[in-house]
Amino acid sequence: MTIWAEAMAAGLHGRDGYYTRGRGPGQDFRTSSTVAPDVFADAIAALLGKLPLGVSDEVVEIAAGTGAVLAALAERLPPQVRLVGVEQRPRPAGLPGRVEWRDQLPAQVSGLLLAVEWLDTVPVDVVVDGRVQLVGVDGVERPGPPVPTGDAAWLEQWWPIGDRREVGCRRDDAWADAVARLVSGLAVAVDYGHLAAARPPMGTLRGYRDGQVTAPVPDGCSDVTAAVAWDAVQAAVPGRSVLTTQASALRALGISAALPRRDHPGYAATLERASRARLLLDPEGLGGFSWLVTQPGTDTTGSLEWLG
Numbered sequence: 659m660t661i662w663a664e665a666m667a668a669g670l671h672g673r674d675g676y677y678t679r680g681r682g683p684g685q686d687f688r689t690s691s692t693v694a695p696d697v698f699a700d701a702i703a704a705l706l707g708k709l710p711l712g713v714s715d716e717v718v719e720i721a722a723g724t725g726a727v728l729a730a731l732a733e734r735l736p737p738q739v740r741l742v743g744v745e746q747r748p749r750p751a752g753l754p755g756r757v758e759w760r761d762q763l764p765a766q767v768s769g770l771l772l773a774v775e776w777l778d779t780v781p782v783d784v785v786v787d788g789r790v791q792l793v794g795v796d797g798v799e800r801p802g803p804p805v806p807t808g809d810a811a812w813l814e815q816w817w818p819i820g821d822r823r824e825v826g827c828r829r830d831d832a833w834a835d836a837v838a839r840l841v842s843g844l845a846v847a848v849d850y851g852h853l854a855a856a857r858p859p860m861g862t863l864r865g866y867r868d869g870q871v872t873a874p875v876p877d878g879c880s881d882v883t884a885a886v887a888w889d890a891v892q893a894a895v896p897g898r899s900v901l902t903t904q905a906s907a908l909r910a911l912g913i914s915a916a917l918p919r920r921d922h923p924g925y926a927a928t929l930e931r932a933s934r935a936r937l938l939l940d941p942e943g944l945g946g947f948s949w950l951v952t953q954p955g956t957d958t959t960g961s962l963e964w965l966g
């Protein structure tokens with residue numbers, strides 16, 4: 659048995675882990691990127707257009723998954739904009755040649771750094787009654803050692819009360835490390851999560867297998883995911899940032915689910931797109947996800963006011 663963070667790291671990201679073996683979005687669960695990559699890419703292209711000239715020369719997507727958003731961006735952005743997918747899964751077949759595919763973040767990013775449903779895959783530990791839970795590959799738990807000092811301090815600040823609390827230090831560090839590479843531009847993290855005023859008392863760790871929510875089992879055959887403690891992630895990075903809902907961010911970027919008139923040319927295709935845009939805007943679904951938009955501390959150009 660190991661602590662949950664180690665079990666998640668091995669079960670998801672290890673050599674025979676769930677993601678490393680090529681499973682993930684589009685198979686066991688849906689994401690904005692797989693439901694409507696074209697609509698999402700329209701929003702990202704609009705976001706890139708909001709950056710000052712000279713700051714919009716690359717889009718780096720960490721946790722690029724199937725590469726669907728980058729493929730759609732390749733159709734929308736001029737060839738001088740560099741498109742980079744950072745992903746531990748193999749390069750998807752059919753990805754446009756101009757999209758670079760690598761397994762590590764570049765040292766520097768200038769433009770947009772995008773992370774859709776990455777942070778919920780960053781390993782967390784689980785604490786019950788002051789003890790770190792140990793877990794086996796079958797998902798069975800037993801109490802382990804007392805909480806280490808650093809994790810206890812994080813819990814004290816961000817999640818002081820609850821029967822089953824999740825330690826988000828690794829997630830905060832992961833986001834801080836990614837944003838530290840951004841020389842100029844914006845970093846955007848999209849995910850589901852919670853704030854201090856409404857932490858789920860029983861935690862959020864869960865699994866996905868064959869499209870169904872399951873108990874979390876770190877066996878490499880199912881996804882294991884934990885909702886993001888957004889306020890902690892936001893505080894981990896100095897500089898300006900805005901936390902808003904996906905629905906608000908997409909609307910501010912010009913995405914609409916308005917239905918076309920029946921005599922609209924290309925009525926069927928426009929209707930189909932509107933119905934997929936509706937999925938991204940749905941406040942009870944993907945529209946209720948959060949966007950954390952961060953400007954690196956070194957960058958004073960541009961503005962986040964368009965987010966409202």
Ligand SMILES: C[S@@+](CC[C@H](N)C(=O)[O-])C[C@H]1O[C@@H](n2cnc3c(N)ncnc32)[C@H](O)[C@@H]1O
Binds near residue numbers: 720745
């Ligand atoms: C929940 S999926 C989301 C994929 C995609 N962004 C989407 O929205 O469909 C998480 C993805 O993050 C990738 N991932 C997680 N941690 C990573 C890391 N440190 N480096 C590269 N890829 C990572 C996984 O391989 C997986 O494809």
